[in-house]
Structures are given as C-alpha cells and as structure tokens.
Amino acid sequence: MQLYFLRHGQAGKGSEWTGDDRLRPLTDEGRAAVVRAGVTLMRLELQVDVIVTSPLARARQTADIAAEELGLQEKVVDDERLAHGFNRRALAKILADHPKAQSVMLVGHEPEFSATIGELTGGRVVCKKGGLARVDVDDPSALRGQLVWLLPPRVLGL
Secondary structure: OEEEEEEOOOEOOOOOOOOOHHHOOEOHHHHHHHHHHHHHHHHOOOOOOEEEEOOOHHHHHHHHHHHHHHOOHHHEEEOHHHOOOOOHHHHHHHHHOOOOOOEEEEEEOOOHHHHHHHHHHOOOOOOOOOOEEEEEEEEOOOOEEEEEEEEOOOOOOO
C-alpha cells in the first residue's frame, strides 16, 4: 500500500486570524503554490484510490486543488481524524475505512504528519507546508513502512 502525506499549503497566520481556526484558509500565494504542486503531482502520474483530508479549511482547500489536478474530485473524503491529534492509531482506523484502497493520499497538518511518518518508518522527517511524502506499507495492519521519498515544497513547484 502506498501512503501519500500531503501537508496543506500556506495559510494565513494563526496569530492574525480572528475567526475559528478551523476556518482559516489558504492565502492567495498558498493557493497558487498548491495549484503548481498539483501540476507536479499530475506529472508524477500518481495512482491514488482515495484522498482523505482533514476538514479544516486549509487542508480541504489543498485536497480539492490536488484532486482537481489529478482528476480525482469525486474521491475526496473529509475525515475528522486527520485534524489536529492525528496519529498512527487514527491512521489505522482511516485505512480500515478504505479496505480496497491500495494508494491513499492523506492531507493534513504538522506536527502530526512528521510524527506519524516517523512512527511508521522509524526515522525522523519534517514535512514542510505543501510538502509530500510517500511511505510504502507492506502490511497495513502492522503499520510499518518505508519512506520512499519526501518532496519539499520547492521540488513540487511551490
């Protein structure tokens, strides 16, 4: 099974946002950067069965843009477990909800993504805003995997 961890793009600063943080959107620059990253995702010819996203606005916007570039708009699913607090146990439950999926893109947040990738692989990574990591998992029930690549935003065209 291939897991793609896509961290949401640049959002407005939390300290400057006066509304509910769950509604804090991507900035105009963040949106444009995610569009450019989406084009790169398309060129990578990723085969994704489902895109599971945090319902927070900035993650959902990132997922929608990536899905549009990949032609997968109908495969985007909100999942509260990808909001803050995401971890390896939450990942196991998410994957159990999509038993036929061989390739899952997860769109979410830090520091949860880096910590979860570290738990899966036994390594230490930092997933930058707009970055994408691929982890291959032979046995989804064991949730042990290998980091295949970690693409920083500048490589994705951000």
